[in-house]
Amino acid sequence: MKESYMLEAFNLQGKVALVTGGSRGLGKAAAIALLQSNAEVIITGRNKQTLEETVKELCAYSTKIKSYVCDVTDSNQISQLKDYLINNNGKLDILVNNAGIVIDKHYIKTSDEEIDRIINTNLTGLMKLTREIGTIMISQKNGKIINIGSYDGLIGTPGLVAYGTSKGGVIQFTRMLATEWARYKVNVNVICPGYFKTSMNEEVFDNNSEIADKIIKRIPLRRIGDPREIGPLIVYLGSEASDYMTGQVLTIDGGEAVS
Numbered sequence: 108m109k110e111s112y113m114l115e116a117f118n119l120q121g122k123v124a125l126v127t128g129g130s131r132g133l134g135k136a137a138a139i140a141l142l143q144s145n146a147e148v149i150i151t152g153r154n155k156q157t158l159e160e161t162v163k164e165l166c167a168y169s170t171k172i173k174s175y176v177c178d179v180t181d182s183n184q185i186s187q188l189k190d191y192l193i194n195n196n197g198k199l200d201i202l203v204n205n206a207g208i209v210i211d212k213h214y215i216k217t218s219d220e221e222i223d224r225i226i227n228t229n230l231t232g233l234m235k236l237t238r239e240i241g242t243i244m245i246s247q248k249n250g251k252i253i254n255i256g257s258y259d260g261l262i263g264t265p266g267l268v269a270y271g272t273s274k275g276g277v278i279q280f281t282r283m284l285a286t287e288w289a290r291y292k293v294n295v296n297v298i299c300p301g302y303f304k305t306s307m308n309e310e311v312f313d314n315n316s317e318i319a320d321k322i323i324k325r326i327p328l329r330r331i332g333d334p335r336e337i338g339p340l341i342v343y344l345g346s347e348a349s350d351y352m353t354g355q356v357l358t359i360d361g362g363e364a365v366s
């Protein structure tokens with residue numbers, strides 16, 4: 108008799124997924140991949156209008172898309188999001204912690220406010236949201252948490268000291284939480300993207316600048332990533348196919364981190 112090799116796990120029918128920062132860029136690409144795999148998806152962000160526009164656009168893929176306004180730096184909004192999920196869905200299977208910002212500046216010129224903003228959004232906000240929303244997964248004794256870190260959390264890059272430090276924190280948070288929450292069957296992994304063209308860096312890549320040229324020359328695959336290339340990894344880590352994987356750092360960067 109032939110055994111199943113779990114490929115049917117990529118059909119996420121019946122699963123509920125939350126993607127923070129899902130209104131554009133990598134979060135939107137993650138949401139589309141999850142919708143195409145039949146999951147029900149809630150995207151969040153700070154801007155209601157952008158979220159509503161994205162929901163309209165994503166309805167072309169599946170009508171199982173909704174949005175909810177939640178600033179990850181606001182604990183009250185995180186609590187309200189938790190209540191919304193409990194009241195509307197009653198469960199959460201997949202959490203994609205994607206919301207993030209970048210500040211590209213020489214460290215000496217980075218203000219206190221900028222350091223606070225980047226750490227509060229990329230690291231503290233992600234940690235608090237995971238603690239609150241993660242209790243839904245703990246009580247159901249099942250869940251997949253996918254953090255979005257960065258290649259800059261693994262290597263050194265001038266100009267990205269505060270950003271890279273926040274992402275290094277996300278990577279270690281992933282490892283620590285994975286060991287603690289394994290007993291609840293909640294898997295925690297982190298994807299570390301290299302350069303992907305999104306609103307975060309379009310200025311650099313749209314103008315064919317010298318900086319863009321330099322970046323592309325140091326990437327072994329000699330190109331930046333297409334946000335759609337994040338999708339299959341999200342679906343894999345969100346599915347039962349990755350049940351035996353936790354605490355892992357998956358880098359998707361055209362080979363940049365190993366060169």
Ligand code: NDP
Binds near residue numbers: 131134179180228
């Ligand atoms: P974008 O700027 O295109 O999108 C960021 C998303 O996060 C938006 O939906 C934005 O919505 C949301 N967001 C920002 N701040 C907050 C907040 N305080 N609360 C809730 N939502 C927020 O960025 P990318 O798609 O490029 O980046 C997505 C993730 O991927 C980030 O964590 C980033 O660090 C990471 N990454 C990106 C890389 C790249 O090359 N693009 C490389 C490596 C990592 P709104 O503004 O409406 O709140």
